[in-house]
């Protein structure tokens with residue numbers, strides 16, 4: 001059975017770590033269009049497009065400086 005966009009979104013919300021940078025879960029909901037929702041990582045600024053049927057696509061690259069920062073800090077204890 002294929003998942004709805006909403007189920008995909010909730011699965012993404014449940015992730016303990018961001019797939020883009022390994023930072024602790026933290027993101028902003030962006031604009032929704034059609035069946036998809038844009039989500040931006042609150043750590044590195046990478047953006048994702050989440051849609052139905054296992055569809056999670058990274059559509060924006062992380063900011064290099066922010067990425068280096070979050071990767072440096074995520075090796076320690078959780079904030």
Ligand SMILES: [Zn+2]
Nearest residue numbers: 020021041044
């Ligand atoms: Zn990130």
